[in-house]
Amino acid sequence: MRIGRLIFALSQCIAISLAAPTQDLTMAPDPMKIYSTPLKVIMKVPNNRGTNKLIDVTVWINNPSERTYKILNSPTSFFDTKSGAERFNPKNKSSKEKPRFLGKSMKWSPKAALENGQYTMIGPGKTLHFRHKLENLYDFRKSGSGVYTLRPGKLILIADAHNNIALAKYSSLPPIDITISVARSSFVDGVSDQLVLRSTNETVHTDAIYIDGSCSAAGTPPNAREIIEESAALAKRVARRAQAHLNSHLQHQTWSPQLRTWFGGRDGVNIQTLQHDINAIAGEDYPRNYKAS
Structure with a gap:
């Protein structure tokens, strides 16, 4: 009878352990280890028509597992859309020139962020999406027209139920290519400067070119x-x-x-x-x- 109860109790402990968020981090994590997660990322440049949305990148993060993850909103992660830190690392395929970074560097404490509730929970089977404006982060005029690859880093910071923090990585984060042409028109013809954008990657089957003037009469105050x-x-x-x-x-x-x-x-x-x-x-x-x- 006691053995039966012991087996039952052990089975309940195992069930609780398996259901716990990021169960592999219930103990103090190894600072040299990078934990794997099943989280998958897809990036896309949507069909935007507004000037301020011309270079938006929408990011979907899917959790196909049965586990809940607590992810810190670090400045360089997709989960933070306000800090203006570097995260996409755009590189021109045909030139060594890099676009000028318009954002900022900052000091950030993971522990303080966790204590202040600056994290995101993503439950089993859930998908989150975030929108980032590249025009607020990069000036492509110096690096010029061409095909740019956006290749964000795969590393994130996750915390377990005991608020142990550790490095982790996405299971999938395919890069995305965007084609940018900066066309400078003359002041004589009265035509606004325009930016032409085309996006292609393995997950988004589109080759449309989106063109929008820099000033819209309908939206002018x-x-x-x-x-x-x-x-x-x-x-x-x-x-x-x-x-x-x-x-x-x-x-x-x-x-x-x-x-x-x-x-x-x-x-x-x-x-x-x-x-x-x-x-x-x-x-x-x-x-x-x-x-x-």
Whole structure:
């Protein structure tokens, strides 16, 4: 009788253990180990028509298992859509140039995030989706047109029922290719600058090209002219400060930290062209030359 009860009790413990979230992390995790998860990721560039949504990447994360996972919303993960940290690592297939990263670096504490509830639970059979705006993270003008591969890292941080934190990885995260063409139109024809985007990958069978102007009349606010004039005045002040800073460092053999941030190394920059462009921007009277239509 006692043996029967013991077997029954053991079976209940096993059942509870199997149902526990991330059961392989119930003990203090090995900091050198990367745990495997069954989580699968699919990325897609949807058919967006709004200018602000032109370079949106939608991410689906599926949990095909019978286990619940607690995943920390780390800044470089898909689960955080607000921090503006690097996560997609876009690379131009035909050029060594990388798009300029517009986001930011930050200090982040996994333990503090867990204590503050900055995590996401994904239950058995559930699928979560997140939308990330690449236009808020990268400037593709320097790296130019071409096919870019988005290859995010597979590592995530997960926690068990006892809040032990460990590194883990997705079971599947196929990269996605996007084709970006930055077309600069002339100011004479009155046509807005446009961005042409085409996405292709193994999971999204589409080869459509999405084109949208940079300014839509239907979405223009009534105070658009005032906004443009204020922005132009601010741009002019910034350009003049940049002009003064550049001119004061032209005779130096090395760039200042600010110039390195703006233009990279001095050796790869045509000084005369750069000075001409900066002077032109600083001297342009945008508010007077702008014609509202």
